[in-house]
Amino acid sequence: MRHPLVPLCALAGAALLASGCSSGSSPVTSPAASSPVALKNPAEVGADELGQVPVLMYHQLTEKPASVYDRTPADFRAELERLAREKYVPVTARDFQTGHIDIPAGTHPVVLTFDDSTNSQMRLGPDGNPAPDTAVAILAETAKKYPAFKPVATFFVNADAFSATGSARALTWLKAHGHEVGNHTDRHQNLRSLDQAGASGAIAAGQQAIEKAAPGTRVTSLALPFGAMPQPAEVAARGTGYRYDGVYLVGANPSVSPFANAFTPNAIPRIRSAGPKDPDAEFGSSRWLDKIAAAKNWYVSDGNPKKVSFPRASQDQMAPAFASRAQPY
Numbered sequence: 001m002r003h004p005l006v007p008l009c010a011l012a013g014a015a016l017l018a019s020g021c022s023s024g025s026s027p028v029t030s031p032a033a034s035s036p037v038a039l040k041n042p043a044e045v046g047a048d049e050l051g052q053v054p055v056l057m058y059h060q061l062t063e064k065p066a067s068v069y070d071r072t073p074a075d076f077r078a079e080l081e082r083l084a085r086e087k088y089v090p091v092t093a094r095d096f097q098t099g100h101i102d103i104p105a106g107t108h109p110v111v112l113t114f115d116d117s118t119n120s121q122m123r124l125g126p127d128g129n130p131a132p133d134t135a136v137a138i139l140a141e142t143a144k145k146y147p148a149f150k151p152v153a154t155f156f157v158n159a160d161a162f163s164a165t166g167s168a169r170a171l172t173w174l175k176a177h178g179h180e181v182g183n184h185t186d187r188h189q190n191l192r193s194l195d196q197a198g199a200s201g202a203i204a205a206g207q208q209a210i211e212k213a214a215p216g217t218r219v220t221s222l223a224l225p226f227g228a229m230p231q232p233a234e235v236a237a238r239g240t241g242y243r244y245d246g247v248y249l250v251g252a253n254p255s256v257s258p259f260a261n262a263f264t265p266n267a268i269p270r271i272r273s274a275g276p277k278d279p280d281a282e283f284g285s286s287r288w289l290d291k292i293a294a295a296k297n298w299y300v301s302d303g304n305p306k307k308v309s310f311p312r313a314s315q316d317q318m319a320p321a322f323a324s325r326a327q328p329y
Contacts, residue, residue, distance in 0.1 A: 039105075039302075039303055039304050040105045040106075040302070040303055041329075042302045042307075042309035042310075042327060042329050043329050045105045045106040045300065045301075045302065045303070046106070046300055047105070047106075047300050047301065047302035047309035047310065047329075048297075048298075048299065048300045048309070048310050048311060048314070049101075049257060049259055049299055049300070049301065049302060049308045049309055049310055050256075050257045050259055050260050050299070050308075050310045050314050050317050050318065051108075051257060051297055051298045051299035051300060052254040052255065052256060052257070052292055052297050052298055052299060053096065053108075053109050053110070053111065053254060053255050053256075053257060053258075053298075053299045054088075054110050054111070054254045054255075054271055054285070054288060054289065054292065055093070055096070055110075055111040055113060055248065055254070055255050055268060055269065055270040055271065056079075056110065056111065056112055056113065056270065056271055056272075056273055056285050057113050057114075057115065057250065057270040057271060057272050057273060058071065058076070058112070058113065058114045058115070058121070058135065058273050059114070059115050059116055059118065060116075060118050060120050060121075061073050061076055061118075061120040061121065061133065061134070061135055062120060068272070068274065068278060068279050068280065069272065071273055071274075073133040073138060075273075075275065076135065076138055076273070077138050077141070077142070079273060079285060079286075080138065080139065080142040080149070081142060081145070081146070082289065083110055083149070083289075084142060084145070084146035084148070084149040085146075086108070086289070086293060087106065087107045087108055087148075088107065088108045088109070088110040088149075089103040089104070089107045089108070089109060089110070089148060089149060089150055089301075090109075090110055090111070090112050090139075090149065090150050090151070090152050090153060091103065091109045091110070091111060091150070091152065092111070092152055092153070092154050092179070092180040093111050093113060093154040093180060093182060093221040093246055093248065093268075094154070094180050094182075094220050094221055094245070094246070096109060096111050096246070096255075096258060097220075097221065097245050097246030097258055097265050097268065098220075098245055098246075098258070099258045099259055099308075099322065100305065101258075101299075101301065101305060102305040103150075103301045103303075104148065104301065104303055105301055105302055105303025105304075106300060106301065106303070107148070107300075107301050108298045108299055108300060108301070109299055109301070111154065111255075112139075112152075112153035112154070113153065113154045113155075113156060113182075113223065113248065113270060114135060114153060114154070114155045114156065115156045115184055115223055116156075116157075116158065116184065116188065117155060117156075117157035117158055117161035117162050117170075117184070118162075119134075119162060119163060119164040119165070120133075120134060120135065121134060121135040121136065121155065121162070122134060122135065122136050122155065122162045122165065122170050122173075122174065123162065123164045123165055124165045124169065124170070124173060135153070136151075136153075136174075136177075136179075139151040139152075139153060150178075151177075151178070152178045152179055152180070153179055153180070154179070154180040154181075154182050154221060155174060155179060155180070155181055155182065156182040156183065156184035156221070156222070156223035156248070157171070157181060157182070157183070157184055157206075157209075157210065158184050158185060158186060158187060158188050158206065158209075159186040159187060159205070159206065159209035160209075161209075161213070167209070167213035167214075168213045168214060171210065171213050171214035171217065172214050175214060175217060180221065181210055181214065181217055181219065182219060182220075182221035182222060182223060182248075183203065183206040183207050183210060183219050183221070183222045183223070183242070183244070184206060184222070184223050184225060185202045185203055185205070185206040185225055186202060186205035186206040186208075186209050187202070187205075188225045189202040189225060190225060190226050190228045191203070191224060191225065191228050191229065191230035191235075191236070192226075192228035192229060192230060192231065193228070194230065196230070196231070196232065196235055199230035199231075199235050199236075200230075200235050200239040200240065203222065203235070203236070203239055203242055204239055204240060204241040204242055207219055207241055207242045208241065219242070219244075220243075220244055220245045220246065221244055221245065221246045221247075221248065222236060222237070222242075222244045222246070222247050222248065223247075223248040223270075224236065224247065224248065224249060224250070226250065227249045227250030227251070229249075229267070233266065233267075234266075236266060237265075237266050245265060246265050246266075246268055247265070247266045247267060247268065248268050248270055249267055249268060249269050249270060250270060250272070251268075251269025251270050251271065252269070252271065252272070252280075252283030252284075253269050253271065253283070253288070254269070254271060254288060254292060255268050255269055255270075257299055259308045259318060259319055259322045259325075260317050260318070260319055261316075261317055261318065261319050261320075262317070263319065271283070271284065271285050271288050272284050272285065273285045274286060274287075276290075302327070304327075306325065307325050307326075307327040308322050308325045308326050308327060309327040309328075309329065310326075310327075310328055310329075311328070311329065312328040312329060314328075315328050
């Protein structure tokens with residue numbers, strides 16, 4: 001579904017109201033476990049694990065974009081290659097929101113998210129391999145070209161996801177290849193327009209659809225359709241049959257680090273993928289990646305997932321919950 005963009009440059013946590021948004025063999029392999037490497041001095045790599053993290057939002061890949069939420073396969077491929085060249089390493093929403101960020105020293109995390117479970121994102125051919133120019137295929141191609149770039153993403157799905165492949169087969173494939181399956185409600189309802197019972201029911205139904213299609217799936221992330229927060233806001237993260245560590249908006253700015261005081265797991269902003277001259281480009285991915293690179297205020301990993309390293313001057317930004325892992329320098 002297509003959604004009008006609404007900038008969300010100032011978040012107000014759970015009280016925020018956002019509007020907008022919206023088996024055969026395979027050449028794609030699961031990300032390998034990190035090999036043991038010698039840890040580097042945080043200062044040597046300029047580690048700053050309190051820096052900004054772009055959470056990018058995608059919908060449809062098509063050769064003929066019909067809305068600002070559409071991107072061509074070439075656009076997507078170019079954006080992934082830019083991220084790889086700039087030392088970004090994809091992590092899932094699940095790992096990001098819980099602070100389980102295990103990437104090499106000197107690199108930056110990026111979260112790739114896909115809404116609406118479209119066939120352009122995930123479609124398997126008769127041979128069981130991803131169809132050309134689908135998001136999963138392009139991710140795998142990029143990882144092959146740039147080995148440090150992990151081909152992992154989070155797919156926020158509705159009921160009857162990925163119709164060309166079938167929910168059961170598609171979700172099982174995604175899980176087997178290191179991707180995360182998140183909830184986007186069963187039928188993409190505007191949760192703000194529903195009462196508490198209706199909103200909770202729509203979220204629970206989405207959860208049930210995932211569990212039915214791929215039994216045993218651990219769903220810990222929700223993306224709000226249209227970016228619309230239910231009332232009360234707590235319904236988004238907690239309800240009968242579901243409990244989420246992260247709730248994602250349709251925003252227009254990067255997220256702060258999950259280790260920062262200002263991090264709001266129930267209202268995490270995302271950046272719409274967009275070219276530098278697209279409508280509302282100021283709030284799109286190309287411009288934001290430029291700004292982050294120019295300011296150098298990105299999250300820089302120390303390479304040690306057990307520690308949170310940052311310049312000592314940023315000590316007051318550290319969330320108390322992670323104090324035992326703090327490594328200022």
